[in-house]
Amino acid sequence: xxxxxxxxxxxxxxxxxxxxxxxxxxxxxxxxxxxxxxxxxxxxxxxxxxxxxxxxxxxxxxxxxxxxxxxxxxxxxxxxxxxxxxxxxxxxxxxxxxxxxxxxxxxxxxxxxxxxxxxxxxxxxxxxxxxxxxxxxxxxxxxxxxxxxxxxxxxxxxxxxxxxxxxxxxxxxxxxxxxxxxxxxxxxxxxxxxxxxxxxxxxxxxxxxxxxxxxxxxxxxxxxxxxxxxxxxxxxxxxxxxxxxxxxxxxxxxxxxxxxxxxxxxxxxxxxxxxxxxxxxxxxxxxxxxxxxxxxxxxxxxxxxxxxxxxxxxxxxxxxxxxxxxxxxxxxxxxxxxxxxxxxxxxxxxxxxxxxxxxxxxxxxxxxxxxxxx
Amino acid sequence: xxxxxxxxxxxxxxxxxxxxxxxxxxxxxxxxxxxxxxxxxxxxxxxxxxxxxxxxxxxxxxxxxxxxxxxxxxxxxxxxxxxxxxxxxxxxxxxxxxxxxxxxxxxxxxxxxxxxxxxxxxxxxxxxxxxxxxxxxxxxxxxxxxxxxxxxxxxxxxxxxxxxxxxxxxxxxxxxxxxxxxxxxxxxxxxxxxxxxxxxxxxxxxxxxxxxxxxxxxxxxxxxxxxxxxxxxxxxxxxxxxxxxxxxxxxxxxxxxxxxxxxxxxxxxxxxxxxxxxxxxxxxxxxxxxxxxxxxxxxxxxxxxxxxxxxxxxxxxxxxxxxxxxxxxxxxxxxxxxxxxxxxxxxxxxxxxxxxxxxxxxxxxxxxxxxxxx
Numbered sequence: 001x002x003x004x005x006x007x008x009x010x011x012x013x014x015x016x017x018x019x020x021x022x023x024x025x026x027x028x029x030x031x032x033x034x035x036x037x038x039x040x041x042x043x044x045x046x047x048x049x050x051x052x053x054x055x056x057x058x059x060x061x062x063x064x065x066x067x068x069x070x071x072x073x074x075x076x077x078x079x080x081x082x083x084x085x086x087x088x089x090x091x092x093x094x095x096x097x098x099x100x101x102x103x104x105x106x107x108x109x110x111x112x113x114x115x116x117x118x119x120x121x122x123x124x125x126x127x128x129x130x131x132x133x134x135x136x137x138x139x140x141x142x143x144x145x146x147x148x149x150x151x152x153x154x155x156x157x158x159x160x161x162x163x164x165x166x167x168x169x170x171x172x173x174x175x176x177x178x179x180x181x182x183x184x185x186x187x188x189x190x191x192x193x194x195x196x197x198x199x200x201x202x203x204x205x206x207x208x209x210x211x212x213x214x215x216x217x218x219x220x221x222x223x224x225x226x227x228x229x230x231x232x233x234x235x236x237x238x239x240x241x242x243x244x245x246x247x248x249x250x251x252x253x254x255x256x257x258x259x260x261x262x263x264x265x266x267x268x269x270x271x272x273x274x275x276x277x278x279x280x281x282x283x284x285x286x287x288x289x290x291x292x293x294x295x296x297x298x299x300x301x302x303x304x305x306x307x308x309x310x311x312x313x314x315x316x317x318x319x320x321x322x323x324x325x326x327x328x329x330x331x332x333x334x335x336x337x338x339x340x341x342x343x344x345x346x347x348x349x350x351x352x353x354x355x356x357x358x359x360x361x362x363x364x365x366x367x368x369x370x371x372x373x374x
Numbered sequence: 375x376x377x378x379x380x381x382x383x384x385x386x387x388x389x390x391x392x393x394x395x396x397x398x399x400x401x402x403x404x405x406x407x408x409x410x411x412x413x414x415x416x417x418x419x420x421x422x423x424x425x426x427x428x429x430x431x432x433x434x435x436x437x438x439x440x441x442x443x444x445x446x447x448x449x450x451x452x453x454x455x456x457x458x459x460x461x462x463x464x465x466x467x468x469x470x471x472x473x474x475x476x477x478x479x480x481x482x483x484x485x486x487x488x489x490x491x492x493x494x495x496x497x498x499x500x501x502x503x504x505x506x507x508x509x510x511x512x513x514x515x516x517x518x519x520x521x522x523x524x525x526x527x528x529x530x531x532x533x534x535x536x537x538x539x540x541x542x543x544x545x546x547x548x549x550x551x552x553x554x555x556x557x558x559x560x561x562x563x564x565x566x567x568x569x570x571x572x573x574x575x576x577x578x579x580x581x582x583x584x585x586x587x588x589x590x591x592x593x594x595x596x597x598x599x600x601x602x603x604x605x606x607x608x609x610x611x612x613x614x615x616x617x618x619x620x621x622x623x624x625x626x627x628x629x630x631x632x633x634x635x636x637x638x639x640x641x642x643x644x645x646x647x648x649x650x651x652x653x654x655x656x657x658x659x660x661x662x663x664x665x666x667x668x669x670x671x672x673x674x675x676x677x678x679x680x681x682x683x684x685x686x687x688x689x690x691x692x693x694x695x696x697x698x699x700x701x702x703x704x705x706x707x708x709x710x711x712x713x714x715x716x717x718x719x720x721x722x723x724x725x726x727x728x729x730x731x732x733x734x735x736x737x738x739x740x741x742x743x744x745x746x747x748x
Binding site: 159316351 | 403578685690691710721725727732735
């Protein structure tokens with residue numbers, strides 16, 4: 001559960017970019033294609049993951065400092081959840097072209113609106129973060145590293161040898177005065193196997209890659225222009241038309257052809273190899289709620305095992321059962337580690353140990369022609 | 375699944391009594407206090423257990439030969455399900471007074487309407503029986519034993535050392551010509567432990583007590599008059615008033631004071647000890663669907679694991695999961711032996727191994743004040 005937000009001074013010239021996308025299927029049927037994770041309150045805090053993300057970022061950017069990039073089909077829901085974000089600061093993508101196009105577009109719009117030295121930080125819309133002071137400190141250092149010309153990432157302190165996350169390998173100190181904890185990035189790794197993850201943890205040099213990147217808009221786009229010139233040109237062309245009547249025509253002309261690639265592969269990895277990426281250690285709590293096991297752990301840390309109405313849940317011999325309610329009672333008898341998700345049209349019953357197999361259920365319903373459930 | 379009903383000749387002077395009661399909680403939330411097991415189609419046959427019971431008995435009694443004794447609150451539902459049973463042949467009990475009062479009342483009504491030598495056979499409304507020819511044969515022998523003055527029971531051939539049923543201990547042959555397989559009953563036993571059950575099975579002399587009793591009405595009531603005179607007098611008094619305008623007054627006066635006792639304890643056990651009870655072996659399939667494990671086995675024998683709409687159920691790593699649907703999809707992932715019961719206001723998730731613990735869930739909801747769920 002996030003703690004109370006502590007007032008902080010905005011960071012001059014800092015803009016947050018929040019890509020709100022991703023059709024995750026591992027929290028189905030709680031999340032659906034039309035109701036993605038970021039639009040849901042998964043912590044029982046009363047705020048959706050997207051709202052909590054904006055709550056965390058707006059104090060650091062100041063008013064008007066957040067851009068949300070989301071699928072056109074979700075733009076209306078996003079605007080409805082975020083009255084504090086201007087309508088022009090929600091950028092609808094006509095179709096999903098992966099994170100580089102989304103963040104690249106936002107960077108190009110910022111470059112166009114505020115100049116190339118505007119610093120942007122990109123933060124997913126569906127992560128849960130605890131420890132706002134420490135988060136703010138890390139962002140400040142990341143901004144300082146970005147001002148020094150780096151692409152900066154925030155590397156989360158690994159608390160266990162997780163095989164669910166990629167890792168950032170930290171090297172020598174960066175030597176930037178306003179980013180005293182920042183270090184050079186030796187490289188990024190994909191999700192490791194358990195033995196490798198344990199090895200990473202033992203060295204103390206590896207941190208979880210939470211996909212948080214900070215950079216000057218111009219620096220980011222220039223890196224992109226080096227790596228994938230047509231993608232950089234494409235988002236800059238769209239950005240130039242964004243705040244004009246030509247936006248829709250330009251989007252229609254350019255968007256569908258943009259290279260579909262993750263920012264990790266497009267920029268973070270190659271630029272790190274060239275010494276251009278810094279990592280700021282982040283000591284705050286972080287979770288991407290990748291599956292129901294992760295959700296169960298998150299809720300447990302808040303002292304509950306229910307998302308919904310706990311008085312409608314009965315556990316007998318199933319103390320740790322994760323239950324998501326939606327108006328009906330749920331009784332779990334003799335099933336330790338159970339996961340029960342009740343929604344108006346779909347019930348899912350599984351265990352924490354099988355949390356990663358939920359995707360297979362979604363695939364099966366799709367194969368059965370039940371698009372209505374997805 | 376019952377086979378097709380084969381036309382049989384009715385048994386002269388035979389009447390069936392069907393006590394339709396019992397607030398079983400082990401099939402909750404499928405069965406409820408207001409929607410007991412016998413009113414449900416638990417086999418997917420298209421007929422409720424009560425209807426299937428009457429379908430089985432009417433050909434043996436002939437038209438008008440069945441009396442159903444049920445709680446006043448269920449009388450309307452029972453009549454609606456059984457258009458072939460006359461309204462006067464559904465006997466509403468003002469309150470539950472256990473099986474002796476229910477069967478005793480029916481016996482007394484039969485004695486009053488048809489005379490004391492009318493033979494009645496009592497059969498629960500919520501048992502599943504396969505093998506109608508063999509059932510009919512056993513009933514015919516039971517009637518013959520009853521005509522010879524015995525209280526006859528039908529003892530089911532035990533197919534496993536079940537600890538869920540009571541047993542009938544068979545002794546020497548009865549020596550009644552028209553009941554060649556009938557034997558004297560040495561005694562009845564309560565549900566045994568596993569070792570004792572295995573021992574019973576090994577001897578070949580023990581059969582499951584399915585609570586099926588056949589007797590002449592007068593014989594039964596005379597036994598009752600010997601054992602519990604006020605109960606016999608009470609039901610005879612009510613029966614005398616039953617088909618008159620005095621019925622309600624007599625019920626109000628006499629019913630609440632009737633001894634609350636099972637027919638097993640009131641008659642079967644003491645009369646067996648005195649040598650007055652016979653057992654006819656029954657080789658037909660029989661199940662009282664005592665819990666969800668039993669229901670799962672029953673459905674599996676019909677080649678299904680779903681009660682409801684199988685196309686709305688997805689099993690991944692949970693091939694044997696029993697699922698009861700009610701309009702929504704149910705996905706079970708990685709849970710062998712699971713039991714998932716979906717109803718409009720309550721979802722139950724358990725395993726076959728915990729089937730007997732479902733009662734505890736009902737008790738808990740009652741303790742929580744959720745009478746609406748019971």
